[in-house]
Amino acid sequence: MKKTGLLYVLFIYSISLNSQAQSASxxxxxxxxxxxxxxxxxENINYKETISISGANFETDTTTDNLVLLSxxxxxxxxxxxxxxxxxxTLYPQHVTETWRLTNTFQGIEPHDLQTNQFTYxxxxxxxxxxxxxxxxxxxxxxxTYSLGTFKRFSFxxxxxLSCNPSQTDCTGDNVVEETFGELIIQGGGSSYFSxxxxxxxxxxALVGIPVFSRIENTLYPELQFDSTAGWNTEIISSLSYHLxxxxxxxxxxxxxxxxxxxxxIGTVYIPENExxxxxxxxxxxxxx
Numbered sequence: 001m002k003k004t005g006l007l008y009v010l011f012i013y014s015i016s017l018n019s020q021a022q023s024a025s026x027x028x029x030x031x032x033x034x035x036x037x038x039x040x041x042x043e044n045i046n047y048k049e050t051i052s053i054s055g056a057n058f059e060t061d062t063t064t065d066n067l068v069l070l071s072x073x074x075x076x077x078x079x080x081x082x083x084x085x086x087x088x089x090t091l092y093p094q095h096v097t098e099t100w101r102l103t104n105t106f107q108g109i110e111p112h113d114l115q116t117n118q119f120t121y122x123x124x125x126x127x128x129x130x131x132x133x134x135x136x137x138x139x140x141x142x143x144x145t146y147s148l149g150t151f152k153r154f155s156f157x158x159x160x161x162l163s164c165n166p167s168q169t170d171c172t173g174d175n176v177v178e179e180t181f182g183e184l185i186i187q188g189g190g191s192s193y194f195s196x197x198x199x200x201x202x203x204x205x206a207l208v209g210i211p212v213f214s215r216i217e218n219t220l221y222p223e224l225q226f227d228s229t230a231g232w233n234t235e236i237i238s239s240l241s242y243h244l245x246x247x248x249x250x251x252x253x254x255x256x257x258x259x260x261x262x263x264x265x266i267g268t269v270y271i272p273e274n275e276x277x278x279x280x281x282x283x284x285x286x287x288x289x
Contacts, residue, residue, distance in 0.1 A: 149181050
């Protein structure tokens, strides 16, 4: 959460700095050049699930680091209107160890670890945003993101009081469980762009969103589709770039995403409440056109 707070402070600070930059008449064009970009880097994803079954509270919290590709671009159709398309793709998911825990005292049984299993997570997403620029250095943003993600659990035993009694110390199974989710999220927010010097530029975008379409399928229940859209997300994108010449710049990009999904069920089958926290960062190449 400290990282999240720092990002919001930087965002507000960037707006203050940019106002000063405008007063100092820094060179910000009326109609900035359109550009494309790509970045290769790392994604750090923390995935957490919590669920209560018959009074027993279960939780899992695991983190994975994957190689990731970020790419896209922005096109200006007029000095005060532009649109951008941004894509994120996990290139290779890593196997990590996930631990399931009983987190409360249940029928005299103290909290303890129930099982461990292997876990992988991968995601691809495409984002489309419209940007309205009241002034050249900032914009109001509105658009949508479609995400498709998959996680797999290996040597997994479905956790329930019936199939994995909390008194057991080893509930490891031999199942492979795959869960796939697709969701369309409407997003809105704003962006700030400004020049630190003649060659250095800084960019921030902050967005909040709500799902308008969601579908989850799990191989434990192949006949069921979970369609609840209860939840929300937030995203902050920032980049710092150095102009090598008028057309090409190099730099760093950082993408922060947090998403919360509420518990959902079909009859007695539940998808636990879950949270996804992602930090993505990489080396950035921009080229203007």
